Amino acid sequence: MKALLSVKDLRVNFYTSAGIVKAVDGISFEIAKKEIFALVGESGCGKSTTALAIMRLVPYPGKIVGGKILFKNKNLLEATGEEMTQIRGKEISMIFQNPLTSLNPVYRVGHQVAEAIVLDNIPKRKAWKKVIELFKNVKIPDAEERAYSYPHELSGGMRQRVMIGMMISREPSLIIADEPTTALDVTIQAQIIKLLSELRDTLETSILLITHDFGVVAELADRIAVMYAGKIVEMGNVYQIFENPLHPYTGMLIDALPRITKKEGRLEEIPGSVPNLINPPSGCRFHPRCPLKKEVCSTEEPSLVEVERGHFVACHLYGGGKA
Amino acid sequence: MVNFDILRSGSKNISFKLGGMIFLSVIVMAIFAPLIAPYSYDEMHISDILKPPSSKYLLGTDQYGRDIFSRIVYGSRIALKVGILVVIIETVIGISLGLLAGYYGGKVDRIISFITDVFWAMPPLVLALAVVTLLGPGLTNVMIAIAVVSWAQFTRVVRAKTQSLKNMPFVEAGRAIGESDISIMLRYILPNTMGAIIVLSTLALPSAILSTTAMGFLGLGAQPPTPDWGVMLSEGISYIGTAPWISIFPGLAIVYTVLGFNLLGEGLRDILDPRLKV
Numbered sequence: 152m153k154a155l156l157s158v159k160d161l162r163v164n165f166y167t168s169a170g171i172v173k174a175v176d177g178i179s180f181e182i183a184k185k186e187i188f189a190l191v192g193e194s195g196c197g198k199s200t201t202a203l204a205i206m207r208l209v210p211y212p213g214k215i216v217g218g219k220i221l222f223k224n225k226n227l228l229e230a231t232g233e234e235m236t237q238i239r240g241k242e243i244s245m246i247f248q249n250p251l252t253s254l255n256p257v258y259r260v261g262h263q264v265a266e267a268i269v270l271d272n273i274p275k276r277k278a279w280k281k282v283i284e285l286f287k288n289v290k291i292p293d294a295e296e297r298a299y300s301y302p303h304e305l306s307g308g309m310r311q312r313v314m315i316g317m318m319i320s321r322e323p324s325l326i327i328a329d330e331p332t333t334a335l336d337v338t339i340q341a342q343i344i345k346l347l348s349e350l351r352d353t354l355e356t357s358i359l360l361i362t363h364d365f366g367v368v369a370e371l372a373d374r375i376a377v378m379y380a381g382k383i384v385e386m387g388n389v390y391q392i393f394e395n396p397l398h399p400y401t402g403m404l405i406d407a408l409p410r411i412t413k414k415e416g417r418l419e420e421i422p423g424s425v426p427n428l429i430n431p432p433s434g435c436r437f438h439p440r441c442p443l444k445k446e447v448c449s450t451e452e453p454s455l456v457e458v459e460r461g462h463f464v465a466c467h468l469y470g471g472g473k474a
Numbered sequence: 475m476v477n478f479d480i481l482r483s484g485s486k487n488i489s490f491k492l493g494g495m496i497f498l499s500v501i502v503m504a505i506f507a508p509l510i511a512p513y514s515y516d517e518m519h520i521s522d523i524l525k526p527p528s529s530k531y532l533l534g535t536d537q538y539g540r541d542i543f544s545r546i547v548y549g550s551r552i553a554l555k556v557g558i559l560v561v562i563i564e565t566v567i568g569i570s571l572g573l574l575a576g577y578y579g580g581k582v583d584r585i586i587s588f589i590t591d592v593f594w595a596m597p598p599l600v601l602a603l604a605v606v607t608l609l610g611p612g613l614t615n616v617m618i619a620i621a622v623v624s625w626a627q628f629t630r631v632v633r634a635k636t637q638s639l640k641n642m643p644f645v646e647a648g649r650a651i652g653e654s655d656i657s658i659m660l661r662y663i664l665p666n667t668m669g670a671i672i673v674l675s676t677l678a679l680p681s682a683i684l685s686t687t688a689m690g691f692l693g694l695g696a697q698p699p700t701p702d703w704g705v706m707l708s709e710g711i712s713y714i715g716t717a718p719w720i721s722i723f724p725g726l727a728i729v730y731t732v733l734g735f736n737l738l739g740e741g742l743r744d745i746l747d748p749r750l751k752v
Contacts, residue, residue, distance in 0.1 A: 208649055210641070211579070240652025247650075253643040257665040266661070267651045317651060 154181040154221075155357050156205070156325055161218035163197070163204050170429035174200045174213065176381035182325070182357050187348070189360040189368045191404070192378035195425050198361045201378075202327045205359070206245055207235050222325070240267060244318040248330040250310035254302035260310075261286070261298025264317045271321055285316040288353075289346060308339035315346065319354060326350075327359045332367055344370050365408050369393060374461075377401045380426050380436040383455060387462035397464040399443050435467065443468060490741025496734025504550040511544035515701040524717045534719040536709065542719060545701035546727045552702050553683045553731060556617055560682035561675050563621035568628020569671065573659045575629065576636025586629065594626040602685060606694045613686075613702075616695040620685045624678065631674055635667040669746040676739035680732040687728055703728050 163175040175197040182188045190198040203209045205220055207227060220227040222243065230238065247253040255263055261282045268278040279298075286294035289312040302310055311331065318326060328347065332340040348371055351358055360372055368375055369389065376386040377400065385398040396402040406419045423440035426432050432439050438448040447467050455465040503510060512532070513519075519539035527534045533542040575586035593601075598620075605619035639645060640663060648662045689695035690704025698705055703724040710720030 206650060208646065236652055236654055238652075239650055244652075245647070245650035247643045247647055249643055253647045255644045255648070255662055255666070257668075258661075266653075270652055314647065317647070321652070 153183065155184045155186075155223065156182040156359070157219075157221040158201070158205070159219040159221070161201065161204060161220065162216045163200050163209055163213055164216050165213045167212060167429075172428045173381050173431070174428060175204065177218070178376075178378070178381075178383045179218075180376050180383065180386060182359060184324070184357055185351060185355055187351060187358040187360055187371055187373050189362060189372035189375045190378055191362060191365065191368055191375055193363060193425050195428075196378045197381040198378050199329055202245065202329050202359065202361050205327060206239060206243060240270065240318075240323065241321045242323055243325045243327065244321070244323040245327040245329060246311075246314055246318050246331045249334050250307055250314050251334065253314050254310055256302055259299050259301055260305065260313045261300075264298075264313065264320055267317055267320045281320070282316075285320055286313070288350075289313075289316045289319075290342070291316070307335050308342065311335060311339075311343055312346070315343075315350070319350060319356070322354060323356060325357045325359065327361070329361045330363070331360075332364070333362070340367070347371060365405055377404065380431055381428060382436065382465065383463075384437065384466070385462075385464045386455070387464075391459070391462040395462075397458060397462070397469055398437075398466050399441050399468075400437050435465075487741045487745055489737040490745060493734050493737030493739070493741050496730065497738050500550055500554065500731050500734065503547055504554045507547050507551055511541070511547040513541040513544045515545045515548040516540065516699045517544075524713065524720075526717070527719055533723045534717065536706075536717075536720045537713060540699075542706075542723050545706060546703070546724055549701040549703045549706065549724065549727065550731070552613070552696060552700065553686070553728075556613065556686045557679045557683040557735075560617050560621045560624075560686070561678050563617070564625040564678060564682075565628055565671060565675060567621070567625040569632050569664070569667075571625075572629040572632025573636055573663065576633040577640055577655070577659055577663065579637075583633070587633070590626045590629045590633075593623065594630070596623070598623040599685060599688060602689065603692075603694070606689065611694045611697065613696045613700070616686055616689045620682055620689075624681070624685075627678070628671070628674060631670050632667055635670055636663050639663045639666055673739055673743040673746060676735060676742055680735035680739075683735070684728070684732055 159179050160177050161175055161179070162173070162177055165172040165174055178201065180188065190201060192198050200209065200213065204215050205227065207230070209215060215228060218228070222238070227235070227238070254260060261279065264282045264285065265275065265278040268281050269275060273281070282298055283294050286298060291297050291309060291312050297305070297309070305313065331347065332343050335343060344367060347358060350356065360368070362368060372389050374386070374388045375392045376383045377398065378384070379400050385392065385396070385401045392401060393405065396405055403419070403421045407421060409418055421440060426436055426439070434449045434451050435441070435453050438444045441448065445467055451467070453465045453467050455463045456469065457463050458469050517540065519535060521539070522531065522535050523537055523539040525531050525535045531541050531543065533546065535541055571586050571590070575583040601623040602619040605622055606615055609615040609618065645658060645662050648658050653662070686695055687702065687704030687707070690702040691708045693708065696702035696705055698709070706724040707721050710717070713720055
């Protein structure tokens with residue numbers, strides 16, 4: 152399995168007036184061709200920042216301060232602005248969280264997608280035909296007519312389909328989907344998830360899925376990395392993570408999922424909140440909220456170790472103390 | 475965003491309706507000037523100098539026996555031409571600087587904002603006077619002078635809009651699909667600032683007309699016998715006691731036009747503003 156994208160020891164800092172926020176603090180992972188890889192975690196754990204770092208679109212005052220992002224064996228952190236413009240859209244594209252505001256309100260949606268296709272030096276008329284074809288691919292009914300709609304005339308689900316159509320229009324080899332279903336209602340979520348997994352098969356793209364929703368992950372992902380406070384705490388394939396979650400945080404996240412089978416009682420929650428990243432807790436960053444913490448947890452930081460084939464965890468319970 | 479809804483809600487907005495009617499009447503007057511004016515603007519009727527308004531000379535004649543009404547009608551051409559050209563120059567300078575400053579931020583922004591603030595701080599008419607003195611009197615130089623001193627408001631508005639727009643998800647999406655900076659500025663940000671620019675332009679138009687007439691009045695703008703309203707106003711000053719119509723009617727023409735354009739601009743702002751959700 153050869154990696155399409157390989158992130159090595161990526162570090163992103165935000166320089167705020169209150170101090171330096173280490174939003175992404177040395178994470179590494181790989182995504183293979185045709186693989187759907189999920190980054191899961193709470194709000195503010197650095198998953199979206201990781202995605203933006205791969206696109207080299209980290210907003211000010213954020214800065215990538217270390218690591219490597221190898222895409223097709225090329226380090227994106229060394230690419231020039233011009234090269235990145237070539238890579239964005241053509242090689243890597245990104246689906247955003249909020250389809251309500253991700254489309255330019257002043258253009259017809261078809262026109263907007265056509266603009267993206269024209270970037271590949273395809274003549275306008277041909278581009279328009281391709282737009283219709285794309286809209287059919289992403290299951291937009293009455294594609295010919297819908298292409299003439301303005302974004303505000305479409306529902307959230309339709310807009311997200313347009314967005315997906317736009318992002319696959321230049322046939323990228325990697326799609327980053329940043330919370331693609333968060334703003335949508337549940338039935339539409341299911342359709343979008345199905346659409347994404349079909350696209351993976353038809354277009355042979357890899358997908359980096361960013362979400363806090365374990366339900367979506369279970370449906371879609373091949374492999375999962377769980378992020379906490381800027382670090383990956385556990386990584387493995389979907390069966391390893393769901394059937395045998397090792398890190399206490401992962402276990403608690405999965406337990407926090409609402410279940411239909413459970414008849415009554417409160418929803419499970421994880422006590423406490425995400426730590427302040429300007430001054431993160433010492434040792435394991437999860438220890439203030441961890442029910443299984445030991446003495447060593449507050450002093451030493453655990454490193455990511457492979458406990459079974461392809462299943463990594465950073466926790467002192469599994470001998471991660473050799474940091 | 476400019477669509478027929480605007481016209482529909484415009485029909486309910488009094489100042490838009492009134493301003494629009496005045497605007498249209500000035501445009502019609504300018505376009506059909508030769509048909510509307512009974513005489514040419516520089517035709518002298520030596521036997522009929524300083525005649526009060528009558529059926530022959532609708533608004534009277536001046537000291538050379540020229541028909542005031544005809545001169546006012548032709549004058550609308552100059553007012554409109556100057557106003558529109560000045561606004562075009564202002565918007566081009568203002569929009570490009572505003573986009574650059576807002577989009578790139580940092581050092582670029584600081585430099586452009588400083589220049590803008592400097593121009594903003596100076597009294598426009600005084601600065602325009604200085605520029606005209608430098609370039610020499612004449613209508614073209616006056617237009618350049620007025621544009622040079624009043625683009626700052628466009629830069630400020632466009633810069634602020636750009637700053638708020640550049641972080642919108644759809645702009646980020648544009649970057650994610652591989653659009654270059656230029657095309658993001660021109661195709662993603664600029665069209666979304668159009669509402670504000672249209673309003674600002676309609677409000678800049680009357681002030682440009684007012685400034686040109688002021689320069690004309692001071693003898694720095696259009697030169698006689700051009701029927702510039704400002705020039706006419708100043709020519710009539712010496713006869714204000716005996717033949718007030720020479721000054722009063724061009725003055726009313728200025729008031730009419732400027733008031734109309736201002737009403738139109740305000741009306742447009744009221745109509746467009748609730749729609750500017752970004």
